[in-house]
Amino acid sequence: MNNLRQTWQQLQQGMRRDRVFDFIAENRMPFRGQGHMALPGVVDVSHGTLLYLENVSVSFDGFRALNNLTLYIDDGELRCIIGPNGAGKTTMMDVITGKTRPDSGNAFFGQTLDLTRMSETDIANAGIGRKFQKPTVFPRHSAFENLELALQADRRPWHTMRHRLTPTQQLQIEETLHTIGLLAERDRPAALLSHGQKQWLEIGMLLVQNPRLLLVDEPVAGMTHQEMEQTAQLLTHLAGRHSVVVVEHDMDFVRSIARRVTVLHEGSVLAEGTMDEVQNNPRVVEVYLGE
Numbered sequence: 001m002n003n004l005r006q007t008w009q010q011l012q013q014g015m016r017r018d019r020v021f022d023f024i025a026e027n028r029m030p031f032r033g034q035g036h037m038a039l040p041g042v043v044d045v046s047h048g049t050l051l052y053l054e055n056v057s058v059s060f061d062g063f064r065a066l067n068n069l070t071l072y073i074d075d076g077e078l079r080c081i082i083g084p085n086g087a088g089k090t091t092m093m094d095v096i097t098g099k100t101r102p103d104s105g106n107a108f109f110g111q112t113l114d115l116t117r118m119s120e121t122d123i124a125n126a127g128i129g130r131k132f133q134k135p136t137v138f139p140r141h142s143a144f145e146n147l148e149l150a151l152q153a154d155r156r157p158w159h160t161m162r163h164r165l166t167p168t169q170q171l172q173i174e175e176t177l178h179t180i181g182l183l184a185e186r187d188r189p190a191a192l193l194s195h196g197q198k199q200w201l202e203i204g205m206l207l208v209q210n211p212r213l214l215l216v217d218e219p220v221a222g223m224t225h226q227e228m229e230q231t232a233q234l235l236t237h238l239a240g241r242h243s244v245v246v247v248e249h250d251m252d253f254v255r256s257i258a259r260r261v262t263v264l265h266e267g268s269v270l271a272e273g274t275m276d277e278v279q280n281n282p283r284v285v286e287v288y289l290g291e
């Protein structure tokens with residue numbers, strides 16, 4: 001009897017997981033490589049909101065890194081997140097990507113995908129790409145090959161068995177090289193690219209996987225002024241096609257790309273608005289900008 005119940009529970013859990021996964025896979029497979037615009041129905045944004053974080057709390061040994069955090073990101077929006085060290089910015093990204101599970105609260109991707117119940121892989125496959133601070137490109141491979149590898153990073157067996165790029169994939173890589181400003185560098189080994197170019201290449205490696213949401217942690221750290229300007233252009237260009245969430249400390253950079261800015265402090269939202277509104281908010285000045 002006990003065994004039967006266990007089997008039934010496993011079956012139910014399996015069915016639930018499969019249902020989510022099938023739902024994603026069925027819709028993605030026939031359209032792979034054609035851009036997320038060709039993927040209707042995968043992520044339900046019928047209300048215009050792509051990401052829902054509601055009352056999310058995360059504690060580490062009793063310390064609340066996120067404290068009832070509530071935040072919404074619109075479909076196609078470019079959002080900047082700022083806040084002092086320890087405010088919970090990275091933890092927030094960890095929750096969105098499934099690396100950290102919240103103690104309480106909701107995290108939804110569109111109306112239907114419950115991020116707190118999905119694996120990191122399923123979340124990535126559903127269309128959330130994350131760029132970490134350090135670029136992790138393959139140094140000996142060319143810019144083109146790096147994008148090719150990222151495109152084929154899909155571990156589903158039917159996909160890895162394919163060796164050659166389809167014309168669509170070829171085109172997609174060329175277009176991505178253009179978008180990230182590396183068309184002229186397509187055959188250079190990544191090791192020979194500048195720091196900024198490596199960062200763009202890594203953004204490109206996310207782009208070929210057609211993320212609906214792109215999470216970018218401190219993209220301009222260590223960049224030259226000119227590289228920063230080009231990064232600003234790139235990120236603003238991506239908005240609309242993708243939702244982009246940028247965590248950044250460089251205030252000049254944030255000002256140059258910001259539409260809506262969220263200030264995190266002690267694990268929750270301290271202020272949200274335009275750059276001007278946020279900068280003139282006395283509490284923001286007190287805890288962050290006044291430093």
Ligand SMILES: Nc1ncnc2c1ncn2[C@@H]1O[C@H](COP(=O)(O)OP(=O)(O)O)[C@@H](O)[C@H]1O
Nearest residue numbers: 060064065083084085086087088089090091092
């Ligand atoms: N894995 C962890 N274990 C213990 N404490 C952590 C862990 N990750 C983050 N923290 C703590 O949670 C708080 C928020 O960290 P973090 O999200 O990295 O902030 P931010 O990215 O805004 O600087 C910090 O006080 C940090 O020390």
Ligand SMILES: [Mg+2]
Nearest residue numbers: 086089090091
């Ligand atoms: Mg951080």
